[in-house]
Amino acid sequence: MSPVIEVRNLRKTYGAGDTAVHALRGLDLTVEKGEYIAIMGASGSGKSTLLNILGCLDVPSSGKYLLDGIDTGEFDEEQLSLLRNRKIGFVFQSFNLVPRTTALANVELPLVYAGVRRAQRRERALAALDLVGLKERTHHRPNELSGGQQQRVAIARALVTSPAIVLADEPTGNLDTESSREVLGILDRLNASGRTVVLITHEDEVAAHAMRTVRVVDGSVQTGGVAGVLV
Amino acid sequence: MRLFEIAAFAVRGLTANKMRSGLTTLGILIGVASVILLIAVGNGASSAVQQSIAGLGTNILTISPQRAQPGSTVKPLTTADAAALVGPDSPDVKYASPVVSAQATAGYGTTSYAISQFIGSDPRYFDTTNSAVAQGNLFSDNDVQQARKVVVIGATVATQLFPGTDPVGKSMLVNNIPFTVIGVLAAKGSSGLQDADDMAVAPLTTTQNALTGYGSLSQIVVQARSADALPNAQAQVTTILNGRHKVTQTADYRILSQDQLLTARTATTETFTVLLASVAAISLLVGGIGITNIMLVTVTERIREIGIRKAVGAPRSSILGQFLIEATLLSLFGGFLGVAAGVIGSRFTIAGIQPVLVPSSVLLAFAVSALIGLFFGSYPASRAAKLRPIEALRHE
Incomplete structure (x- = not known):
């Protein structure tokens, strides 16, 4: 079975010529189905760029990215939006909910773009909200x-x-300890139920919640961490 | 994904900022209402003109002196010219009325009023201008021969000078000369740009004595034996006048038939309508630019929201659709209210003109307002749709 994420020699360069910034310099990464991976690195190391590319929000300058074998x-852009929707x-660190829109409507949003019928949409959104407690x-903005x-x-x-992978960019970065614990608990439960999770x-x-830690230094992966290592 | 859901997003976007949406709608409302209303006013003016000219009858020729051209002399139209037009050389002319006109100030008691048209003619004048008497009598040929100081006044003059009293038999002063009012004409109403009832008619001789002097006539009104005889009558009149005025090249008078008069006046009011409509169209255009402006602001303000929608998988077409629908709803709503305002507004008399609604202008204004939304909304909407998701999300 092919891995959920397979990245080969990924490069991302911003700008051109002398002022070019190399955010990713030939990065390789493989994530198997059901894994829970923490990506760590200093700010400017390229970890956010990597996650944005993994989330199809950004495109690499060169290199290969296979998502679920695709x-x-x-x-x-049209097919990428489909991929973002389905897979x-x-x-985000800053939540990025649509303002002035209820929690339920926010959760329903991806299903609207997926063309799911109203009744089924409501049912699935309520189930997802139930899962996060x-x-x-549901009707709060x-x-x-x-x-x-x-x-x-x-x-x-x-x-x-029900995506192939859940990507989280510093999901607890803006939260207090108590809220962080709740959010990480939910991600743990998701992973325990078989969902693949990658977080920065x-x-x-x-990072201790993850099975494996990947350290990004200067745009490439330094070493594979050991599962469950507590520092 | 269904259009209904996208439309729901658009409605939510509009209601999120009601004040702004309302003001943008107002721009389109004013544009559409003014297009409908001003076209209706123009149309009302032209139909009033047509009615007043149609009232003249189809067998009438109006002869008026031509303005002097450089290098040619103009002989005045005289009473003798008018008399010469009826005779064996012109079998198709029934009769010809000489007409003089002037402005005059009339007074009765302590009231004084400036009559815009004080006309001197013979009794046939009433016939050719379709003037009916409402009270009293018209003057007779005998009155003209004797130069009696009698006058028949229009409805406006009657209400202005004799409020609450019967004018018939009263003596009124015209430029300090006493005239006896012998009749009041039935009201004809406004002919668009001037009040047809703001007039008085006295015998030709009296008017020349008292007001205008014995110079050139203002007009000779010729009545042909029938509408069919009009072209022949015109030819006969031309021959007689050319002979009397010794015309070699260009005539020093001109003859207008009711048809020509209608064409000329209609052309004038059409120009007037086009002018009004273009002013209104400009205001509609400004309203449209208002939509572009507001939609650009909306898109800029909601770049982050657009980024979120794209991140959860919104395709370009749905973002484009959402903002296009927002713009179109704004303009359609404005258009709808504008049609309502225009239709209601056209029920009132505006500047003395009763507007006549043109159904096609209502449809046109409404359709244009819908297209304005699509057209002026397409640029901001495509800008929103083209945003790269990561750039939109980073936008603060």
């Missing part, structure tokens, strides 16, 4: 929710389409 390099659930908050609750809505939105963090306590 070569994304041959896809145009990827993305959780927000069944009582983002400004009526705490940071931790907003992030849980965002996670519900990321997993409502610079906190060792967060």
Whole structure:
């Protein structure tokens, strides 16, 4: 069976000529189905660029990225949007919920673009909100929710389409300890139920939840970490 | 993915900022309403003109002196010219009325009023201009021969000078000369640009004595025996006048038939309508630019939201659709209200003109307003759709 993510010699360069910035310099990475991976690295190491490319929000300058066995390099913007919708659930550090829109509508959003019927959409969105423990908050708008609750809505939105992979870019970066614990607990449970999770963090306590830690230094992977290592 | 869902997003986007949406709608509303209303006013003016000219009858020729051209002399139209037009040489001319006109100030008691048209003619004048008497009598040929100081006044003059009293038999002063009012004409209403009832008619001789002097006539109104005889009558009149005025090249008078008059006046009011409509169209255009402006602001403000939508898998077409629908809804709503305002507004008399609604202008204005949304919304919408997801998400 092919890995969920297979990245070969990935490069990303911003700008050109003397002022060119090489964010990724020939990075290789393989993520198997059901894995829980933490990507760590100093700021500017290229870890966010990597995650954005994995989430099909950005495209690499060169190199190969196979998602679920599909070569994304041959896809145009229209097909990439389809891929983002069906295969990827993305959780942002700053939550990124649509403002003035209820939690339920936010979670339903990917299903609307997937063309799921109204009744089924509601059912699946409610189930996802139930999973993150927000069944009582379905009709609250983002400004009526705490940071931790907003992030849980965002996670519900990321997993409502049953994606091949959940990507999280410092999901606890803007949260207090209590909320962080809840969010990480949810990601743990997702992984335990067989979902593949890749998250970025610079906190060792967060990375400790993962099976494996990948360190990105200067745009390439330094070493494969050991599963379950506590620092 | 269904259009309905996209439309729902668009409606939510519009209701999120009601004040702004309302003001943008107002721009289109004013544009559409003014197009409909001003076309209706122009149309109303032209139909009023047509009605007043149609009232003249189809067998009438109006002869008026031509303005002097450089290098040629103009002989005045005289009473003798008018008399010469009826005779054996012109079998198709029934009769010819000489007409003089002037402005005059009339007074009764302590009231005074400036009559815009004080006309001197013979009794046939009433016939050719379709003027019916409402009270009293018209003057007779005998009155003209005797130069009696009698006058028949229009409805406006009657209400202005004799409010609440019967003018017939009263003596009014015209430029300080006493005239006896013997009749009041039935009201004809406004002919668009001037009040047809703001006039008085007295015998030709009296008017020349008192007001205009014995110079050139303002007009000779010729009545042909029938509408069919009009071309022949015109030819006979031309021959007689050319002979009397010794015309070699260009005539020093001109003859207008009711048809020509209608054409000339219609052309004028059409120009007037086009002018009004273009002013209105400009305001509609400005409204459209308002939509572009607001949609650009909206897109810029919501770049992050667009990024989020793209990140969860919104295809370009749905983002494009959402913002196009927002723009079109704004303009359609504005157009709808504008049609309502225009239709209601056209029920009132504007500047003395009763507007006549043109159904096609209503349809056109509404359709144009819908297209304006699509056209002026397409640039901001395509800008939104083309945004790269990662750039949109990074936007603060």
